[in-house]
Amino acid sequence: MGARKDGRLEGWKAFLRERLPLASVDTHLRKPLPKHINLLFSLGSLAMFLLLLQAATGAFLAFYYSPSPEHAHNAVTYISEEVPFGAFVRGLHHWGASAMVIIVVLHLLRVVLYSSYKAPRELTWIFGVLLLLIVLGFGFTGYLLPWDEKAYWATVVGVEIASTAPGLGDFVAKVMRGGSEIGAVTLSRFYALHTIWLPWLAFGLVGVHLFFVRYYGSSGTPKNTPEEMKTGKPFYPHQVFEDVVGMLILFVVLAAVALFVPVPLEDVADPTNADYDPRPEWYFLFLFQLLKYFQGPFEIIGTFVIPTVGMLLLLFLPFLDRSERAVLWKRPIALTVTSVCVVGIVVLTILGGTSKKLETTDAAVQETSQPTEQIQTETVEEGEAVFDFQLTDEEIEGAKAVEEESQ
Amino acid sequence: MKKKGRRSFLEIVTAFIGGILGLAAGIPLIGFAISPAFKKGESKWVDLGLADRLKNSRFKKVDYTFTAKDGWVKATKKRSVYVTDAGNGEWRVFSRICSHLGCLVRWDESKESFLCPCHGAIFDKTGAVVAGPPPEPLQKLETKVEAGILYVKET
Numbered sequence: 001m002g003a004r005k006d007g008r009l010e011g012w013k014a015f016l017r018e019r020l021p022l023a024s025v026d027t028h029l030r031k032p033l034p035k036h037i038n039l040l041f042s043l044g045s046l047a048m049f050l051l052l053l054q055a056a057t058g059a060f061l062a063f064y065y066s067p068s069p070e071h072a073h074n075a076v077t078y079i080s081e082e083v084p085f086g087a088f089v090r091g092l093h094h095w096g097a098s099a100m101v102i103i104v105v106l107h108l109l110r111v112v113l114y115s116s117y118k119a120p121r122e123l124t125w126i127f128g129v130l131l132l133l134i135v136l137g138f139g140f141t142g143y144l145l146p147w148d149e150k151a152y153w154a155t156v157v158g159v160e161i162a163s164t165a166p167g168l169g170d171f172v173a174k175v176m177r178g179g180s181e182i183g184a185v186t187l188s189r190f191y192a193l194h195t196i197w198l199p200w201l202a203f204g205l206v207g208v209h210l211f212f213v214r215y216y217g218s219s220g221t222p223k224n225t226p227e228e229m230k231t232g233k234p235f236y237p238h239q240v241f242e243d244v245v246g247m248l249i250l251f252v253v254l255a256a257v258a259l260f261v262p263v264p265l266e267d268v269a270d271p272t273n274a275d276y277d278p279r280p281e282w283y284f285l286f287l288f289q290l291l292k293y294f295q296g297p298f299e300i301i302g303t304f305v306i307p308t309v310g311m312l313l314l315l316f317l318p319f320l321d322r323s324e325r326a327v328l329w330k331r332p333i334a335l336t337v338t339s340v341c342v343v344g345i346v347v348l349t350i351l352g353g354t355s356k357k358l359e360t361t362d363a364a365v366q367e368t369s370q371p372t373e374q375i376q377t378e379t380v381e382e383g384e385a386v387f388d389f390q391l392t393d394e395e396i397e398g399a400k401a402v403e404e405e406s407q
Numbered sequence: 408m409k410k411k412g413r414r415s416f417l418e419i420v421t422a423f424i425g426g427i428l429g430l431a432a433g434i435p436l437i438g439f440a441i442s443p444a445f446k447k448g449e450s451k452w453v454d455l456g457l458a459d460r461l462k463n464s465r466f467k468k469v470d471y472t473f474t475a476k477d478g479w480v481k482a483t484k485k486r487s488v489y490v491t492d493a494g495n496g497e498w499r500v501f502s503r504i505c506s507h508l509g510c511l512v513r514w515d516e517s518k519e520s521f522l523c524p525c526h527g528a529i530f531d532k533t534g535a536v537v538a539g540p541p542p543e544p545l546q547k548l549e550t551k552v553e554a555g556i557l558y559v560k561e562t
Contacts, residue, residue: 153510157525160508174444178478185443185478272470272487277524278510291508292526295540299507358524360515390471391454396556403554
């Protein structure tokens with residue numbers, strides 16, 4: 001029985017071998033890695049795993065989601081509260097996005113640590129930085145989709161930041177919104193970007209990035225001599241095994257968070273909500289905080305100059321840093337710049353996250369918050385009175401008629 | 408030599424056809440995507456209520472609604488403004504949208520200022536920037552009073 005099964009399996013293998021270049025795939029998979037390599041070299045595979053997990057959970061969330069201001073919030077509530085496993089799948093997707101940012105940044109830091117971006121791997125680095133931008137793009141387009149207060153206001157601020165770019169800023173903001181303000185068109189185009197454009201771009205760039213990784217081979221640590229670059233363990237099964245164990249640990253942690261930490265969903269977006277203090281997702285808090293320090297005509301430095309220049313420097317780092325390949329602490333300039341950037345971003349993130357919410361005393365409103373007969377309608381929100389004196393069409397016509405008669 | 412000439416001719420024609428195809432498909436697709444940026448919004452007068460009821464030497468926060476097209480949807484838009492009458496028939500109606508990055512400002516009576524909850528902007532009661540990042544004052548909306556009704560121009 002076993003022999004027959006083995007025979008059948010061999011038959012299938014032979015069938016595939018005749019039709020596909022499996023021997024070449026096998027050679028690639030078993031390509032030896034550099035001798036000195038460590039667990040940090042699994043971060044790229046973890047990022048890839050998270051991208052696939054986000055794609056899978058996102059594709060399933062799309063079964064129930066509806067990208068319209070009337071239905072989006074209800075759809076997300078429905079997913080979270082009524083669909084079996086809905087809260088878990090949404091949790092995996094939401095917390096997976098945060099994990100993705102963390103893993104991608106750690107991956108980038110690993111590359112900086114071992115100066116793996118140096119020749120001949122400049123293109124691998126450039127495509128990696130482009131992927132970092134795509135990840136941030138996923139975050140930005142994704143958090144509008146629940147159409148809650150955070151979604152709405154974070155997007156308002158994000159798009160306004162784009163509008164401050166010199167020259168085309170206002171045009172770009174209008175294209176992003178699909179008009180002059182955030183509404184149905186914005187939501188549908190953010191949905192399209194998040195679920196179609198960015199995934200296609202991401203997988204395309206990952207393909208190119210991986211091609212370069214395989215073509216130039218793993219960089220290993222700078223400790224490797226030229227002879228040691230091809231004398232390590234084979235990629236498969238050794239590195240793949242470590243990667244898969246890493247993926248398992250990551251998934252268990254993510255699943256635990258998705259199970260025990262509910263994904264926040266605030267009230268439905270309200271463009272007039274006075275009491276809401278907008279705050280972005282944690283990975284944009286550094287930018288949120290940075291914007292406070294550039295005032296008046298210098299606003300553009302925080303909104304445009306620093307982010308753009310920072311990203312360009314990052315993109316072209318391999319051409320700016322021409323020093324010999326070595327571990328980070330043996331490169332004083334690179335160590336200083338990296339430390340300043342990392343500490344700066346962490347401090348700004350903490351300051352942004354702990355910044356106090358605004359408290360106002362509105363004595364004028366308190367005085368008038370007692371309804372009088374003269375006040376037609378009054379809605380009292382928490383802490384502040386809101387007046388709605390608008391007239392019906394009949395009342396407006398009546399007032400006009402009275403005025404005409406008096407003339 | 409002849410072969411090389413034919414090959415470069417084929418290369419040029421192939422690139423030309425590729426370019427034509429790219430432009431023929433690309434121009435309408437890009438136009439399709441960016442067209443909303445060229446659409447001019449309509450401005451219209453929206454009533455806030457009877458002017459007598461809104462008269463107040465201090466700022467009142469007033470919400471109002473109006474219908475406007477949002478893509479394919481005829482939507483009820485919500486807006487919020489601060490209203491005060493400065494006397495002599497002059498009305499001050501300030502948009503609550505911070506001129507920095509679009510968050511909604513709040514009036515603080517004790518500080519006699521509009522405060523932004525996002526990046527710490529402060530505007531005085533004339534809408535001028537007192538502190539914080541905004542490069543411009545709060546937007547003062549155009550108003551008119553007709554038949555005793557206060558209108559603001561919604562753009």
